[in-house]
Amino acid sequence: MSYPFEHGDETLWDAGYHGGQLYAALARAAAGVLDVPSGLTPTPQGGCAVDGDEFQVFVQRLYELSGSGTSEVLRELGHGLLVTSLVLLERTGRRISARPDHTAALDDARARLARTMTP
Template identity: 70%
Template sequence: MSYPFEYGDDTLWDAGYHSGQLYRALAEGAAGLLEVPSGLTPAPQGGCTVDGAEFQAFTQRLYDLHADSSAAVLRDLAHGLLVTSLVLLDRTGGGIAVRPQDTAALDAAKAALARTMAS
């Protein structure tokens, strides 16, 4: 059973059921902490629809939290959620502002993860 993330007519990620549910739950938790909507709406048939503008704003705030924190645990907890969100955001055609010193590492992490995320 899959858990697709849909953007218009496009499937951004045809996640496994548990992977998709966990990602959505983590994103919703982070969105609550960041006090912004995640841009993810559960679909009646399962999976989620993605609101591009809201999801871009969420991903930017998540990156800002990650980049601005000196707490190693917070950065590590946010990292996986951030990289997954960046892959999805790339697939919507959106993007966020990233500090030059973070670009290479995030690009490499996105590329590695994107290869495992079927669309």
């Protein structure tokens, strides 16, 4: 059983059921902390629709929080969620603004994870 993340008619990630549920739950929780919508809406078929514009704002705010340098724990907790979100965001044709000294590491982490996230 899968848990697809869809943007319009395109499947961005056909996640495994538990992995997709966990990612969606973590994104919802993080969006609550950030006080922005996640851009992910559960679908009746058992997946999520991705609103590209809202999701881009969410991912930008997630990056800003995890990259703020205020807490090592916060940075580590947010890293996996951020990288997964960057893969999905790129598949919508969007990107975030990242500090130049973070860009290469984020692009590398995103590219490595993207190879495992089947659309």
